[in-house]
Amino acid sequence: MARDKALDPASLFRLPRSSGGAKHAARMRDFHQPRRSPAIAGEAMAATSHPLATLTAVEVLRGGGNAVDAAIAASAVLCVAEPQMTGVGGDCFVLYSPRAGAPKALNGSGGAPAKAVVSWYAERGFKDIPSRSPHAVTVPGAVDAWVTLHAAHGSKDWAALLAPAIRLAETGVRLAPRVAFDFAFDHAQFDHDADAVKVLKPGGKLPGVGDVLKFPALAATLKRIAHDGRKGFYEGPVAQDIVRKLNAVGGLHTLEDFAVQRAEWTTAISTDYRGCDVFECPPNGQGLAALMMLRVFAGYELGEGKLSTADRIHLLAETAKAAYAERDTVFGDPRQVKVPVERLLSEDWARAARAAIRMDRAGTPASLEFAEHKHTIYLCVVDRDRNCISFINSLFDTFGTGIMAPESGVLLHSRGKIFRTVAGHPNAIAPGKRPLHTIIPGMLMKDGRATMPFGVMGGHYQANGHTHFLSQILDRGMDPQAAAEEPRSFAIGGVLQLERGIGDEIVADLARRGHKIVRPGKPLGGAQAIRIDHARGTLTGGSDPRKDGCALGY
Numbered sequence: 001m002a003r004d005k006a007l008d009p010a011s012l013f014r015l016p017r018s019s020g021g022a023k024h025a026a027r028m029r030d031f032h033q034p035r036r037s038p039a040i041a042g043e044a045m046a047a048t049s050h051p052l053a054t055l056t057a058v059e060v061l062r063g064g065g066n067a068v069d070a071a072i073a074a075s076a077v078l079c080v081a082e083p084q085m086t087g088v089g090g091d092c093f094v095l096y097s098p099r100a101g102a103p104k105a106l107n108g109s110g111g112a113p114a115k116a117v118v119s120w121y122a123e124r125g126f127k128d129i130p131s132r133s134p135h136a137v138t139v140p141g142a143v144d145a146w147v148t149l150h151a152a153h154g155s156k157d158w159a160a161l162l163a164p165a166i167r168l169a170e171t172g173v174r175l176a177p178r179v180a181f182d183f184a185f186d187h188a189q190f191d192h193d194a195d196a197v198k199v200l201k202p203g204g205k206l207p208g209v210g211d212v213l214k215f216p217a218l219a220a221t222l223k224r225i226a227h228d229g230r231k232g233f234y235e236g237p238v239a240q241d242i243v244r245k246l247n248a249v250g251g252l253h254t255l256e257d258f259a260v261q262r263a264e265w266t267t268a269i270s271t272d273y274r275g276c277d278v279f280e281c282p283p284n285g286q287g288l289a290a291l292m293m294l295r296v297f298a299g300y301e302l303g304e305g306k307l308s309t310a311d312r313i314h315l316l317a318e319t320a321k322a323a324y325a326e327r328d329t330v331f332g333d334p335r336q337v338k339v340p341v342e343r344l345l346s347e348d349w350a351r352a353a354r355a356a357i358r359m360d361r362a363g364t365p366a367s368l369e370f371a372e373h374k375h376t377i378y379l380c381v382v383d384r385d386r387n388c389i390s391f392i393n394s395l396f397d398t399f400g401t402g403i404m405a406p407e408s409g410v411l412l413h414s415r416g417k418i419f420r421t422v423a424g425h426p427n428a429i430a431p432g433k434r435p436l437h438t439i440i441p442g443m444l445m446k447d448g449r450a451t452m453p454f455g456v457m458g459g460h461y462q463a464n465g466h467t468h469f470l471s472q473i474l475d476r477g478m479d480p481q482a483a484a485e486e487p488r489s490f491a492i493g494g495v496l497q498l499e500r501g502i503g504d505e506i507v508a509d510l511a512r513r514g515h516k517i518v519r520p521g522k523p524l525g526g527a528q529a530i531r532i533d534h535a536r537g538t539l540t541g542g543s544d545p546r547k548d549g550c551a552l553g554y
Contacts, residue, residue, distance in 0.1 A: 041553025108145025134251030190402030217409030317491035332426030458525025480542030
């Protein structure tokens, strides 16, 4: 008797994938393969790059906190658990979507010191801003962003939200595998600073997997923030300690630079892709580049079976070249530079970009005008009321500049290294100016409701990563976990980076088209996302295996 295919487990792996984002049912994964299932829940969910942060967010949610509360608490924990990626000495961007309506964009990036005029750098022979120098430190914007976000939408008090991070900083955190890998790979970034070495290499020894790091000075700073809010960071002993350290190593910063720092609510920008609305923060972030790439992709049929893997990688590479060329020449701080957002999101621009793409031949390699980096944390939360937050916090380089203020324990970011020292450039350094930012939270919406907060870490890769990730979900019908696990590629700096998960036959195909292939030493980025099926009340979460984290819900 023939076996009933409807009851055949093998048939589940051949279910057609959904198209256009209209359905959430995705093809079931093959349980013979060593992959991770997506997290499934109905009440609330969090997805972060570290288990302790995810657990913290879920505990806040279960204790009655909302998405904003959970995100702030988790971000603070990550400042301790992933000190190489993020910290209170970094910057922050947020997309927050209440139960209905377009997401609100919060720009938590800091400006250059008031004394930072481009002529000062040109006269001293600066061709660029060194990543380990005080000149790469703009005023950290993360804490003010947390405070601004919490004042508008938070519900729990600061002492409760920061308590898990404070406890972890005081008692110590055990290094997770990816964190230890980054320590081993990039410790030279902080080896020049004795204050950082004292904390990050206790006893002169580089910590490994399972070793404990303690951050007593950072714990004290978090307590000040919990008690005094933004004044606990931007005024008083913490600000004084940071400015004193930066001045001691040649920085131009003043206490007034810190006192005037403010996060800014802005209007999110968007485009349609496969019947969904994709939202990004506007410049000075690079989210505009992700939307430009999606505009190009919209002109191709990219459903399962429509293109070969090599074709998909090639198309992504050529599309990135077009978008990043614009990014590197016209993006800047909109408070000081006019960025032609409307032109870049027009069908005319997308059509011209498509016309320049040949599927059989690589186009002109894209040079990288800005120094590369690959390090950030991203998290997202959906609460019981379906408030959604897409949240990203970063030191830019691994360990930022490697400069640590000794009394406050604040490790300072290197975002300012992306400034140019050429007068007239849209991204030329200037007083109070915010540099071009690579960190971009994303939000997917349909019919006026958020359906997926998402983000892909990885520095310059992020715009490329958003495009790749969304195409896996909306074109190929993958769930967030499967989409995060897909092998990645990135055309940047004149080469095509291919992760080892991309096979040699595909590499050979792409090389024949003229791509210069490089296998990067580190994997490309990391992703988190939570898909919302409003009709069924289901949350489906994914967290990138390239990191230590997970998605959890209840």
